[in-house]
Amino acid sequence: MSSDTSGKPTITGLVLTYNGERLLGKCLESLAFCDAVIVVDSFSSDATESIAREHGATFVQHPWSGALPQFEYALGLVETDWVVSLDQDEICSEPLRDAILAALPGAPADLCGFTPARRSWYYDRFLKHSGWYPDRLLRVFRRNGVHFTQSGAHEHIAPNGRTRELDGDILHYPYKHFREHLDKINSYAQQGADDLAARGKKGGLALGVLHGIGRFLRIYLLKKGFLDGKAGFINAVHGAFYAFLKYVRVDEGNWGFPYNHR
Secondary structure (H helix, E strand, O other), rough: OOOOOOOOOOEEEEEOOOOOOOOOOHHHHOOOOOEEEEEOOOOOOHHHHHHHHHHOEEEEEEEEOOHHHHHHHHHHHOOOEEEEEOOOEEOHHHHHHHHHHOOOOOOOOOOEEEEEEEEEOOOEEOOOOOOOOOOOOOOOEEEOOOOOOOOOOEHHHEEOOOOEEEEEEEOOOOOHHHHHHHHHHHHHHHHHHHHHHHOOOOOOHHHHHHHHHHHHHHHHHHOOOHHHHHHHHHHHHHHHHHEEEEEHOOOOHHOOOOOOOO
16 A cells, blocks of 8 residues: 555554553554554453454554564564554554644655653653653664664664654553562563673672662663652662673573572
8 A cells, every 4th residue: 555646645554462452452452543553462361352443453463473573573564654653551542643643745755753751650640750751662663774783682663864853742551550560670680681691791799789770770760760759769679670680690591500400
């Protein structure tokens, strides 16, 4: 599906899912302005499929082999000029929708995409500081205007050329409760530790404490997390815990046991 006969650029909303029933309906409703919506699912066991079909999305299941391979597969299904990519716990705000519809028709041919801000809800508010905002991400882009990179536990959509900022926010609701955040910290810390070990970096208790304290001070003071109230403090503590775990776990493979487990 290329540009329509009026020359108006066409848009696909693209969402990767796994057990995303919590907010998927709101996410897909916010993409109703797109010409097509594609949901690529990793075999969810909840109501993700029925929610996607109820909202008129093209629903495709594909085995998960990592975020980048999954996204590359999903992007291969797109036939429109432009893509608006959201996570299953994100919502395109009305101001952002209006900004997208206004910006795409006049976008220069050498412009690969746009970087809207993402506003994330944590504990009792949208964080305005703590390094969490504006959190600009390349989420509106030409179908052939991006490539993919990975650094440690984090994957990135990278442009093939220049980009512009875009008014309006993606509204992000990443965690239902602290337990989910701690689960993510646990996963990211392990991936980060594995990456450090693969690069021959040292870890240990002292480095874990130093990096934990440093991360707390960076989030809470340098990034002005104290202005985010209780949410800012809790987030900084969790950030410190992530850094501590990552450096302690670099040495985890060196544990010695006095006997063999059966």
